[in-house]
Structures are given as C-alpha cells and as structure tokens.
Amino acid sequence: MAKVYNLEGNVIQEVELPACFSMEYRPDLIKKAFEVIRSNRRQPYGTKKDAGHYVAWSFGPGRGMSRIPRLSSGKGAFAPGTVKGRQAHPPKSEKIWKKKINKKEMLLARLSALSATADEEIVRKRGHRFNVKVPVIVDNEFEKLKTTKGVLQAIEKLGLAEDIERAKNGKHVRAGKGKMRGRKYKIPKSLLIVVSDPENIKKSAGNLPGVDVVTPDEINVEYLAPGGHAGRLTLYTLNALHEIGDRYGSV
Known part of the structure; x- marks a missing residue:
C-alpha cells in the first residue's frame, strides 16, 4: 500500500500500487534501452x-x-x-547510427525503470534528496495548479523542495564545444511529474530546473532513467497512477 497526499502534505488515503511497480530491477536492460533511444535520435x-x-x-x-x-x-x-x-x-x-531492440525487451526495461521509482534505496543512490516515502502519490488537485508559485509551495509541503534546489545549484557551464552550439549549460535532472491532464501543470511546473512533466502515454526509459541510471524521483497524481495500472497492471 502507498500513501496519497493532498497539496498540504497530509495523508488522505492509501492505495494499492499496480503490479508493474513490483517488477524485477534490471539495470542491464535499462541501460540497453536508453542507448537505443538515444542512438536512434542522432x-x-x-x-x-x-x-x-x-x-x-x-x-x-x-x-x-x-x-x-x-x-x-x-x-x-x-x-x-x-x-x-x-x-x-x-x-x-x-x-548507420540506428540500433534495434526487441519490443518485449523495451517493455521490460520500461517496467523495470518504473518499479525502480518506488525503491527508496535506488532513488537515493541516484543522488536525489527528499523527505517523503516513495513513490510520491498526490491528489488530482495537483494537476489544476496554474502558477509556478503554487507548484513550489505544494512541492515544499510534500518534502521534495530540496531536490529542486539541488538541480538549481547544480547548473554549470558545459565542457567542450557544445557551449558554442546553443547548449551552454548542463542542469541535473530532478523531479519527474506524471499527470493525467498536463494542460495546466505543464506550464506551471515545466520551467522548474531539472523538472519534466509527462503523461502515462509518454513515459519511457529516457524519462525514468536519465543517463541510463534508474531511480528518478517521481511524483504521480492519482489519475495517472490508475492509467499506469490500466496500461501495465496485468503485464
């Protein structure tokens, strides 16, 4: 069972996690899938x-x-x-830069990376800083927040603000020629927000340092395991969690 929080950081209910969150951790498959995604975009x-x-x-x-x-x-x-x-x-x-991977391998890598977001040891090993039990599940009201100020207040009450600060302080000038080519800064990856309806939250949270906002349909290994390293700190809304359960629950 996992706790569901409201915007004030209080527990309002408990839900059972979908079966996909109990998949075996396979760092080898996650790394392979990540390299395939990156090479196919070259x-x-x-x-x-x-x-x-x-x-x-x-x-x-x-x-x-x-x-x-x-x-x-x-x-x-x-x-x-x-x-x-x-x-x-x-x-x-x-x-030819393109690489291939079996469909079932890619699916298994995605599910393995998804389950790693619910393992506190793996998430902390990745360098994230937080004061809450993972996975972080929040009420659907979170999706309706229209201002960055409101999102930051909710994140602070949920015990995730320290990780946003880590990404902000970790911004640095890139080594190499990339700084001449429109890629001057590197910013550490911070919170991944998975929502069912991204219309408002995409605008209010999308500009925070290191934060990505995605829907369950857009989830892939690159979002869940940046750099091929699983265990990204992830926040799920209740509706998004149900969608993930409907999509992968019986796998």
Whole structure:
C-alpha cells in the first residue's frame, strides 16, 4: 500500500500500487534501452565529400618534386599529413547510427525503470534528496495548479523542495564545444511529474530546473532513467497512477 497526499502534505488515503511497480530491477536492460533511444535520435553527419579539392591540386610529374597536392605557392596541402590538411578518415554521413531492440525487451526495461521509482534505496543512490516515502502519490488537485508559485509551495509541503534546489545549484557551464552550439549549460535532472491532464501543470511546473512533466502515454526509459541510471524521483497524481495500472497492471 502507498500513501496519497493532498497539496498540504497530509495523508488522505492509501492505495494499492499496480503490479508493474513490483517488477524485477534490471539495470542491464535499462541501460540497453536508453542507448537505443538515444542512438536512434542522432542525426547523421559527415564532412563535405570534395572539401579541400578547390584550393589544392597536384602539379603532376616533371618538376622534380613529389606529387602531393599543393597550393599555388607550392606549399603542400589537402593530404592528411600536411598543415591544415583534411582528416584521414573523417565522419561519414552514410554511417548507420540506428540500433534495434526487441519490443518485449523495451517493455521490460520500461517496467523495470518504473518499479525502480518506488525503491527508496535506488532513488537515493541516484543522488536525489527528499523527505517523503516513495513513490510520491498526490491528489488530482495537483494537476489544476496554474502558477509556478503554487507548484513550489505544494512541492515544499510534500518534502521534495530540496531536490529542486539541488538541480538549481547544480547548473554549470558545459565542457567542450557544445557551449558554442546553443547548449551552454548542463542542469541535473530532478523531479519527474506524471499527470493525467498536463494542460495546466505543464506550464506551471515545466520551467522548474531539472523538472519534466509527462503523461502515462509518454513515459519511457529516457524519462525514468536519465543517463541510463534508474531511480528518478517521481511524483504521480492519482489519475495517472490508475492509467499506469490500466496500461501495465496485468503485464
């Protein structure tokens, strides 16, 4: 049995968790499913096929010098061994990044990641900070909150505010060239909110650092186990929990 809280953080009832929350923890499958999802979203990339051909060419035989492609000044270019030469084996745009996984493996990984959200030891091991028993189930009134202030007040009374603060303080400048490409900051993943009707809560909670708002239909391994590490701190509304039970309860 799991406790259901109202917006004031008080227990109002107890419900039985769907059978999917008692699935075996399979970190190997979760990692595999996560890598498949990420690799299938990658965009193929590669160098231009004739890059460098416009500025360097071989002078040919008869000049007493090697046939390496040269600039008009006679300086060697284009070849991988020369200054500013191209890569020897650059990325190819025709490379196939997509990976496959059995449907039943993907389903089992999703259910395993779902059950991990109800295991306090796994959730704490992931680094989350909270003062409430998991899984956190809240009354459906939570879905009707229209302001970020209201959401923060409810989260604080539920004992989850410390994790939001952890994500806020953990924001840092990314290492590498990604910071030049519109990905300047990295923010730790915090609370996952699973709701039945996201119309209001998506706007009021979606801008909190590290917080994601999804419906039971949108749940996947990437949301439940960011980075392939299961045990994300998750808040379920009562309606969302019933939907999860209807969808996966008999699996």
